Amino acid sequence: MIYILAQLRIHQRDVYERYVQRFMATLAGTQGRLLAADESPIVVEGAWDRDKVVLIAFPDEDAFRAWESSAAYQAITGDRRAGADTSIILIRGFG
Numbered sequence: 001m002i003y004i005l006a007q008l009r010i011h012q013r014d015v016y017e018r019y020v021q022r023f024m025a026t027l028a029g030t031q032g033r034l035l036a037a038d039e040s041p042i043v044v045e046g047a048w049d050r051d052k053v054v055l056i057a058f059p060d061e062d063a064f065r066a067w068e069s070s071a072a073y074q075a076i077t078g079d080r081r082a083g084a085d086t087s088i089i090l091i092r093g094f095g
Contacts, residue, residue: 001058002092003090007050007053009050010052010083013018014085018083019076019083021089025077026067031058031067032058033056034054035056036053037054038054061090
């Protein structure tokens with residue numbers, strides 16, 4: 001199992017919202033599963049300068065790469081990039 005952790009700083013809400021409105025349709029029919037999308041995470045320790053965190057699970061890296069490079073997802077990434085500064089991290093799970 002792998003997890004994709006995205007941390008976003010939203011600077012153009014309307015542009016980012018276009019991305020959000022189309023996001024779930026890009027996951028439909030894939031092996032990806034949205035686990036969390038939170039604009040109010042609680043910082044337990046340290047500093048955090050972002051507005052939102054998103055966590056997605058995939059069975060393996062190939063499934064993630066297939067979704068990430070799909071025409072459906074690529075068609076909306078311009079709005080995410082224009083609307084938010086994003087750090088995306090691939091995390092390998094145990095087993």
